[in-house]
Amino acid sequence: MTYFQSCRQCHLFLLVVLTMTSSGRGQDGTLETKNTDDPVQLKVPDKLIVAIREVPPFAMRNQEGNWTGISIALLREIKVDLENESGHEIDIEFKEYPLAEMLTAVEKNEVELAAAAITINYEREKRMDFTHSFYTSGLGIAVGSNQRRSGWSGIVDAVFSKTFFRIVAGLFFAMLVSAVGIYLFERRQNREQFDKGWVKGIAAGLWWAAVTLTTVGYGDKVPKTLGGRMIGLVWMFAGLFIIAGFTAAVTSALTVTELRAGINGPADLSRIKVATVDGSTSAEYLRSRHIMFTKHPDVDSALASLVAKKCNAVVYDAPILKYQAYQNYSGEVFVLPVTFERQNYAFALPSGSPLREPVNRVLLRQISSPSWDEVLATYFGEGQQ
Known part of the structure; x- marks a missing residue:
């Protein structure tokens, strides 16, 4: 083989390489990738079994017995989006559980979704999956109105x-x-x-x-x-x-x-009688700091014990305390203007659930829209979110 023939073969090889490389780039020289993935239709059952519990204002029953609240409003948007992706109508069946049983039902894949004021934490994440957070707050402290006093x-x-x-x-x-x-x-x-x-x-x-x-x-x-x-x-x-x-x-x-x-914040909890909801993140917070507390099945029971002066304070999720104090214990219960131990609320899903991504897309779209502030203002009032 002569020198010229060898050079010619090298040139042809380089030309082929350049041609293959240039086919993956656009006119501006950037790489272009062609999406060859075929769209896969999301498989969603005709009926979604949703675990729920009454936690106003995130999930509660109205006078007709229907579920309403912040989480339910988001769930309706999720339902519409899933129907569009799956191509068929979807019914929602609510199953009411206490908090511990609700988490167990999600973990055992007995329900497709849990929609209430569910806080994301490390221990729960090991048992199940969570969507993106749709509300962020923290723990709060409710005291009797007689504790709300000025210096005088x-x-x-x-x-x-x-x-x-x-x-x-x-x-x-x-x-x-x-x-x-x-x-x-x-x-x-x-x-x-x-x-x-x-x-x-x-x-x-x-x-x-x-x-x-x-x-x-x-x-x-x-x-x-x-x-x-x-x-x-x-x-x-x-x-x-x-x-x-x-x-x-x-x-x-x-x-x-x-x-x-005077009860001014979490530093005062160790010297007073505290009540909270059993199995909640607030109970875990108190237990981790060796603060004795009385267990209650729900926040309404805990606040009732506060009004009856059986305890000095109730520790629970701040937005729920504020809503309950405003709606049911106005003038009797005061929520301190301090929050601690950040809380992120999300929907809980069984591990590996295919619904996680489509639900996340709906949540991101909703909480970034102007109408989301209006939803929050409906339940918490302006400036209270």
């Missing part, structure tokens, strides 16, 4: 507390002892200042004791006898300790009253 109301409560009355009674007793002593020494030689008679004389002694104790020193009543002046001397020095002790006791009473009554 806390002071008023402390002033009228038993501890404060005991402090005032002790101070008055000390003044009374001083007043009786000064009267006994001054009643004969100093009648113009300490009136004749036990009632008026002791009353004058109380006035002198109060003026001396507070170091106001009006000078309208001055002991003249040696015994009276000795009592006055002792009372003046004792007054320094009495005033200091009185100030410390009042401050302590105000602080203790505020600590007992």
Whole structure:
């Protein structure tokens, strides 16, 4: 083979390679890929069995007994989209479960979908699949309306507390002892200042004791006898300790009253009686932090125990607490303006469910549309989402 023949074969080889390469590129030089996948029709059963539980405002029954709520509104959109993809009508059958049984039904593939306020977490993800999150919030704390107090109301409560009355009674007793002593020494030689008679004389002694104790020193009543002046001397020095002790006791009473009554956030939960829903993420949160709590089957039962003063606070998902407090316990329950332990709500699916992708597409479309804010405002009010 000659040199020229060898070069010619090389050129032909390069030309073939370039031709094959250029066929995968567009005019601008970028790679083009031709989608050769044939569209596969989604296989969806004629009836979707959906696990559900009543968790207003995400899932609840109306007066006609039909299911409604945020999750149900999304489920209707999912139904329409699945019907378009599968090419046939789909019926939805709701099966109501408690929370633990609902998750078990999803895990065992007894239902196609679970639609309620279901929080995504690590332990649940190991048992089942979840769609994209359609609502994000956190845990909240509901307290009785009597706990919603201003600084002044806390002071008023402390002033009228038993501890404060005991402090005032002790101070008055000390003044009374001083007043009786000064009267006994001054009643004969100093009648113009300490009136004749036990009632008026002791009353004058109380006035002198109060003026001396507070170091106001009006000078309208001055002991003249040696015994009276000795009592006055002792009372003046004792007054320094009495005033200091009185100030410390009042401050302590105000602080203790505020600590007992005030619940400001999760840091206060360890010292009060807490209630929550059994099997919920809020129960897991409390258990992980070794906070004792009372178990309830649902949030309504927990809030009822709060109103009945069987507990001091209810810990649960903040949006559900706000909705329940507004709808059913207005004026009786107050939800603190603080959220913690972020919560992401999603639909639960059996592991490997073919519905996950089509449901995710519907969720992404809905929660990014302007109408989604209107849906949330319908249930939570403006600015409460």
